[in-house]
Amino acid sequence: MVISPSRTTPLALRLEHVSHAFHSDGAIVPVIDNVSLQAAPGEFVALLGPSGCGKSTLLRLIAGLEAPKEGAIYGDDSPVTGPGPDRIIMFQDPTLYPWRRVRGNVALGHDINGRADDEAVTAALKLVDLLDFERAWPHQLSGGMAQRVALARALVNDPRLLLLDEPLGKLDSLTRLTMQTEILRVWREKQFTALMVTHDVEEALLLATRIVVFSPRPARILADIPVSLPERRHRDDPKLLSLRKDILAQLGHREDW
Amino acid sequence: MSQRLASSVRFAPSPNVTTVRRAFPLAQTLPWLAGPVWLVAALVTWRAPDADDFPATNDLAVLFAALGVVLLVAAAGRRLSARAPWAIALGVGFGLWEVAQAKLLWLPRPFFGTPQDLLDVFQSDWRKLGDSLLHSLALLAIGYLGGATLGIAVGAGLGRSPRFRYWVRPIMRLIGPLPPVALLPLAFVLIPSSRVAGDALMALAAGFPVAVLTWSGIAAVDPAYYDVARTMGAKQRFLLFHVALPAATPQIFVGLFMGLGASFSMLVVAEMLGVKSGLGFYLQWAQGWAAYPNMYAALLVMSLMCSALMTVLFKLRDHLLNWQKDGLKW
Structure with missing residues (x-):
């Protein structure tokens, strides 16, 4: 089998009975309650749920930034014990380092792992169409551009699993539409497994191949819905709209408006 | 953003433009004033009699004169514009100090020198x-x-x-x-x-x-x-x-x-x-x-x-x- 250099072998993800809790002033606050979940290699799974339900915590556990209190997480059948460049998380804020230029920010993963691959950095910058801005400082970028730099910074590591923690949450609605297309294009091109936290039902339906709906905190899985829509989706597609109605109902919004 | 701002400023009829033009002759003459001020200070130091037996009076006059020449050259080379007021003020200051203390001895020695x-x-x-x-x-x-x-x-x-x-x-x-x-x-x-x-x-x-x-x-x-x-x-x-x-x-x-x-x-x-x-x-x-x-x-x-x-x-x-x-x- 020939693997093109721009593609990676996507990761198969498996969560088994994962529970997590925070300690807060001596009290234990459960945030994730017995979540079991699988994502096949190359799948785009949207994690949908009300704000503050614990979806972001779930991504942190999968990224290995924190260890779950109970249960286990497997990537390709080997347990996740800590962070690694094959599972990259992209946050709601771009969190670019202000002391690095755009190019330096994109090269962060290489600096950490002692690689020097200028071509890969250039390719990632090209992929998000920001090569002209490689010498710019982060404070000179707009919100959408900064988030695209963050996307390039994630992609330069050739992640096998990309964890998207509401990366479009703070963008204005037009930039958001552009970025949705951007993410979809990159996912098709690079073929990694993607897990995206969002509370925007429409966004989930436009991007994901599967939608997992969570309850309010502590997060439990309420529904696991495959999205069998064509690759080119339109937000006015009646099938999409009826799915949207179903999911909103799952989330407790039966009055559709 | 700032570019857009700058261009809109450029096209707006600005009252500043006229002010700048009127001030322009002064900005042009000021650098030429610095050298003469120091040369005058040098002349006074050299020619006016000292109030006491001070060392190095003539050396000081030479130093002032040299500074005056340097400043004239700088003015000719248009390299003095922003610093001209300071160069003038320092020349006036040193000249006054020289007159007040070395020539007229207004302040008690030895606490105040020349x-x-x-x-x-x-x-x-x-x-x-x-x-x-x-x-x-x-x-x-x-x-x-x-x-x-x-x-x-x-x-x-x-x-x-x-x-x-x-x-x-x-x-x-x-x-x-x-x-x-x-x-x-x-x-x-x-x-x-x-x-x-x-x-x-x-x-x-x-x-x-x-x-x-x-x-x-x-x-x-x-x-x-x-x-x-x-x-x-x-x-x-x-x-x-x-x-x-x-x-x-x-x-x-x-x-x-x-x-x-x-x-x-x-x-x-x-x-x-x-x-x-x-x-x-x-x-x-x-x-x-x-x-x-x-x-x-x-x-x-x-x-x-x-x-x-x-x-x-x-x-x-x-x-x-x-x-x-x-x-x-x-």
């Missing part, structure tokens, strides 16, 4: 002044650089390691606020070499603010910065040197400036009280001999030294923090 007294000190005692400057610089370099390095290390430890913080924070809280000058008598007793004692106290004086501000800078680092690096596999070493310290650099520089000021004070006190060389020692010695012109000369050298070192630190900061949007200009 310009030629000062020039005489630099002519006759430049070797000793230069030697003192070098000794001060050497003492300062070791004390300040040592203290700054130590301060950054301690601050990094306080910011990143809970165990280090547990043990070192109480010591910092006890010793830090104490003016290091208060430790001087003890240091001279405990450390046989007064130079080493001076360096140690200067390091303490510089190190404390650097440590506290490095610590607070690291404590204020957005935790998300660490998460971003950790998700790519960064270990503690990378997080310290490539995330925590760069993010804390603006704060560290605040500490470095405070520390530099503190080590200047410590330098002078140490040299006045124990170290047998340097500008502080020269100052003390000059006062002992009532050699007031020497004192003024040493003060001038000292302030030039401190100002130059501050400038170096500002340049370093501007270089390292070129990613910041704006900063104070020195």
